[in-house]
Amino acid sequence: xxxxxxxxxxxxxxxxxxxxxxxxxxxxxxxxxxxxxxxxxxxxxxxxxxxxxxxxxxxxxxxxxxxxxxxxxxxxxxxxxxxxxxxxxxxxxxxxxxxxxxxxxxxxxxxxxxxxxxxxxxxxxxxxxxxxxxxxxxxxxxxxxxxxxxxxxxxxxxxxxxxxxxxxxxxxxxxxxxxxxxxxxxxxxxxxxxxxxxxxxxxxxxxxxxxxxxxxxxxxxxxxxxxxxxxxxxxxxxxxxxxxxxxxxxxxxxxxxxxxxxxxxxxxxxxxxxxxxxxxxxxxxxxxxxxxxx
Numbered sequence: 001x002x003x004x005x006x007x008x009x010x011x012x013x014x015x016x017x018x019x020x021x022x023x024x025x026x027x028x029x030x031x032x033x034x035x036x037x038x039x040x041x042x043x044x045x046x047x048x049x050x051x052x053x054x055x056x057x058x059x060x061x062x063x064x065x066x067x068x069x070x071x072x073x074x075x076x077x078x079x080x081x082x083x084x085x086x087x088x089x090x091x092x093x094x095x096x097x098x099x100x101x102x103x104x105x106x107x108x109x110x111x112x113x114x115x116x117x118x119x120x121x122x123x124x125x126x127x128x129x130x131x132x133x134x135x136x137x138x139x140x141x142x143x144x145x146x147x148x149x150x151x152x153x154x155x156x157x158x159x160x161x162x163x164x165x166x167x168x169x170x171x172x173x174x175x176x177x178x179x180x181x182x183x184x185x186x187x188x189x190x191x192x193x194x195x196x197x198x199x200x201x202x203x204x205x206x207x208x209x210x211x212x213x214x215x216x217x218x219x220x221x222x223x224x225x226x227x228x229x230x231x232x233x234x235x236x237x238x239x240x241x242x243x244x245x246x247x248x249x250x251x252x253x254x255x256x257x258x259x260x261x262x263x264x265x266x267x268x269x270x271x272x273x274x275x276x277x278x279x280x281x282x283x284x285x286x287x288x289x290x291x292x293x294x
Contacts, residue, residue: 061251077249081256084227084234087151089260091226091233092219094155099162100212106163107170107208108196113182114174124171130164135222139231151232158219158226169211173204210272217265224257 067074108114110123139157181199190198227235234257241249 057247060247061254064248064251065255067248074248074252077252078256080237080249081234081253084237084253085256085260088223088227088233088235089220089264091151091155091158091223091231092216095158095162095219095223096212096216098156098159099166099215102159102163103166103170104208106167107174108200110167110171111174113177113179114196114200124168127164127167127171130160131168132164133161135161135226136229139226140229154223154226154231154233157231158222161222162215162219166208166211166215170204170208173207173211174200177203206275210275213268213272213275217261217268220261220264 064074064077069075069078106123106127110120110127112120115123135157138160139153177200181203182195185195185199223231223233224235224238227233227237228239230236230239234253238250238253238257241253
């Protein structure tokens with residue numbers, strides 16, 4: 001290769017992008033973190049106490065978990081923890097069902113391949129507004145004054161909060177469907193309701209059910225937070241235990257929440273994987289086993 005070719009190649013090489021954007025972005029990020037830390041009014045000089053006092057509270061909570069669960073008062077503690085967790089699961093399940101039922105028609109209305117664009121824009125703005133409002137706000141402002149303290153307000157708050165997310169995910173799933181079955185149904189003269197039911201909904205149903213199960217996992221964790229303000233569930237019991245500084249009881253409650261949440265996440269994750277993956281691999285393995293047996 002001649003020197004002329006080398007010069008041309010060097011000149012054609014693109015210039016390295018400047019680092020000023022990264023520098024400015026990093027500076028702004030550091031400034032935001034520092035500003036947030038300053039305006040939070042936190043006693044940062046007490047941060048080392050986390051490594052001294054924190055272990056003491058952790059020991060007090062673990063001590064309650066390791067006590068004999070059949071002795072007094074720990075048997076009553078475990079019974080209240082389990083009953084509160086069951087109520088939280090009920091709240092999460094009812095809230096998920098409310099969100100699922102309401103999100104299906106809203107998801108169809110928010111899908112661009114189903115409804116006109118002006119309807120899509122209105123419904124999507126409505127779903128965005130719901131997603132920006134935490135379940136805690138729904139419970140405090142809208143539901144507690146109407147239904148009072150208890151699991152009913154918590155379940156409805158979880159259900160309303162789930163509508164925004166589930167409706168958006170349902171609309172996106174509908175927009176990603178294969179248009180072939182829809183065109184075939186229209187060519188065969190099928191009515192609009194039949195096209196929605198058999199050409200669109202049948203395609204997205206496994207994915208939408210997986211969304212519902214995932215939302216159920218989220219609602220279980222959110223129910224514990226709602227319970228602190230009196231919306232029922234294990235959170236209400238946890239709030240009372242914090243009020244009276246019953247660290248043994250707090251440890252049992254937190255242990256129950258963690259164990260039940262992990263179990264529900266594991267089972268729900270397996271079910272979601274089974275729904276999405278389908279039974280194809282299982283059927284193929286069964287056929288191979290039968291062929292080998294022959």
